[in-house]
Amino acid sequence: MFRSFVVTVALFVLIDAQIYRIPLHKMNSVRKTIMRSSKELKQVSGNNNSATAYLTNYKNFQYYGTISIGTPLQIFKVIFDTGSSDFWVPSKQCKSSNSICESHIHKYDSNKSSTYESNGAPFAIRYGSGSLIGFYSTDVVNVAGLNVQNQTFAEGVEETGKTSSLFTNAQFDGILGLGYDTKSVDEVTPVFYNMIQQGLLSQPVFSFYLNRDSSAEIGGELTFGGTNSAHYDGELFYIPVTRKEYWQFTIDSFQVGDDNLCTNGCQAIADTGASLIYAPSSYIDVINEKIGADSNGYVNCSQLDEFPTIAVVLNNKTFNLTPSNYIIQEVEEGILKCLSGFDKLNFPLWILGDLFIRSYYTVFDLGNNRVGFAPSK
Numbered sequence: 001m002f003r004s005f006v007v008t009v010a011l012f013v014l015i016d017a018q019i020y021r022i023p024l025h026k027m028n029s030v031r032k033t034i035m036r037s038s039k040e041l042k043q044v045s046g047n048n049n050s051a052t053a054y055l056t057n058y059k060n061f062q063y064y065g066t067i068s069i070g071t072p073l074q075i076f077k078v079i080f081d082t083g084s085s086d087f088w089v090p091s092k093q094c095k096s097s098n099s100i101c102e103s104h105i106h107k108y109d110s111n112k113s114s115t116y117e118s119n120g121a122p123f124a125i126r127y128g129s130g131s132l133i134g135f136y137s138t139d140v141v142n143v144a145g146l147n148v149q150n151q152t153f154a155e156g157v158e159e160t161g162k163t164s165s166l167f168t169n170a171q172f173d174g175i176l177g178l179g180y181d182t183k184s185v186d187e188v189t190p191v192f193y194n195m196i197q198q199g200l201l202s203q204p205v206f207s208f209y210l211n212r213d214s215s216a217e218i219g220g221e222l223t224f225g226g227t228n229s230a231h232y233d234g235e236l237f238y239i240p241v242t243r244k245e246y247w248q249f250t251i252d253s254f255q256v257g258d259d260n261l262c263t264n265g266c267q268a269i270a271d272t273g274a275s276l277i278y279a280p281s282s283y284i285d286v287i288n289e290k291i292g293a294d295s296n297g298y299v300n301c302s303q304l305d306e307f308p309t310i311a312v313v314l315n316n317k318t319f320n321l322t323p324s325n326y327i328i329q330e331v332e333e334g335i336l337k338c339l340s341g342f343d344k345l346n347f348p349l350w351i352l353g354d355l356f357i358r359s360y361y362t363v364f365d366l367g368n369n370r371v372g373f374a375p376s377k
Helices: 031-040 162-169 191-197 281-290 301-306 354-359
Strands: 014-016 019-021 050-058 062-069 074-081 087-090 117-127 130-143 146-161 174-177 205-210 220-224 237-240 247-251 253-256 266-270 277-279 310-314 317-321 327-332 335-340 342-344 350-352 360-365 370-375
Touching: 050 074, 050 205, 074 087, 087 130, 117 146, 130 191, 146 191, 205 354, 237 247, 247 310, 253 281, 277 281, 281 342, 301 335, 317 354, 350 354, 354 360
Parallel strands: 019 050, 074 174, 087 146, 266 350, 277 342
Antiparallel strands: 014 019, 050 062, 050 220, 062 074, 062 130, 087 174, 117 130, 130 146, 205 220, 205 360, 237 370, 247 266, 253 310, 277 350, 310 317, 327 335, 360 370
């Protein structure tokens, strides 16, 4: 699952004790566009190295980083999305009248890459609000200083439906999926799997730190091959994956005041491509009623101290969310506005998006099929 946004990115790689870093940056945009895209753009269809991609924080709603494709490098801004498994960027061969051409400066040009390998198989992926159509190509892909050889990816040439307007409003170039290979369209091997198979990582693990300070120069950090203890407190606590498609696990209970919304357990996913926390309508209605949210999700900023602490219980361990964690504060036309970080989605799973991951450093352990959390610093 992903959302739409991005800004001008500065690409740099830091190499320190075999740690490779790429930054995530921030940019300004319209809240409603981001929130809408979070909901609508849902997919329906060995050395000792670790690598770190630094992320850009887009107003605490989206985080993106930079990668490159080809020789010489062609640079793209991508959303690293644990809620999908496919990798695509705009193509130089896209239709000039389509939004993917009009809204993206960066487009992959196979004619400029000496390492390009033709594939040509058709690619089509459907989202909740439209489709992306294109074809496959193969080239070297550089992520966080790691050269992933023979990586097949999709060149997007046309967007249809509401997806088109959302990509027009967005400023990211493409999506790099980090979900299980079982979710990959056409069974194309995802980038992370190729990193492992090519011996680029010491561990089949990647982890996310998302900076809660939207004004910080570095919006976050994505580490491939390990974790970074500088960004979390205490020990990592792991929850087993229950289904190997999304990074899916069980919520034992979701307690809002006296109400437990998951008495028999709920299935959830950790999704870096979603901005908020999403759940079926009946659950969100209870949460928003407890905090007095109106039909648009706005709450009274003067009453934040009275809002309950929300307890998310995972594998018998409680992870608390205070109002400062789950209420979004922003200034609109000089007036402070406060917005609920919970929203409805016509989707059978709970989605713990960036709002949760900002509070808890999150580790995706493919080798042991588990997700780990620890309080972020």
